[in-house]
Amino acid sequence: MEHATTQQFVETMEAQRRRVLGHAGAILLPHDELAASPENDSISRLSALLVTSLEELKVAEEELIERHATFEQRRTTLEGELRHYRDLFQLAPHALLTTDPNGAIREVNEAASLLLRHSEQELFRRPLVSFVRIDQRTEFRTSLNRLRLTGGASDWHIQLAPRGQVPMCA
Numbered sequence: 001m002e003h004a005t006t007q008q009f010v011e012t013m014e015a016q017r018r019r020v021l022g023h024a025g026a027i028l029l030p031h032d033e034l035a036a037s038p039e040n041d042s043i044s045r046l047s048a049l050l051v052t053s054l055e056e057l058k059v060a061e062e063e064l065i066e067r068h069a070t071f072e073q074r075r076t077t078l079e080g081e082l083r084h085y086r087d088l089f090q091l092a093p094h095a096l097l098t099t100d101p102n103g104a105i106r107e108v109n110e111a112a113s114l115l116l117r118h119s120e121q122e123l124f125r126r127p128l129v130s131f132v133r134i135d136q137r138t139e140f141r142t143s144l145n146r147l148r149l150t151g152g153a154s155d156w157h158i159q160l161a162p163r164g165q166v167p168m169c170a
Contacts, residue, residue, distance in 0.1 A: 103128045103144050116162045133159045
């Protein structure tokens, strides 16, 4: 929920609660023309129950506001941390890239872009295998499948052959 939406929600809840409390107050006010009767006693009990329920609703609303503020604070903190680590990734002196489980490039830093001689946009979603030496592509795909099956990282080396360059160990 965005901040503006949350604020509108809180204001709407407050207005509704005041309206209902006004109605309950009108019912609870003593009227001279109303004599004590079982029907009036039931109305009083129902009105008291309504007021109690509205008070509980107010407490729940306050808890919701508090939780929302906590989530907003956490979100802001996480966004700052994400920016920090993204900057570290982008500014790293070594070529770094991430792939999806199928080996398609998702992110590259500037050093990787320079090494592979393609812009970040050109590399996005491009299969990493297209930069692997032809004679090592089967081994690359086998290792990639093994990673997918184990669900974890592994330390393996391949030789990349960027366009117009001598193959290099990666």
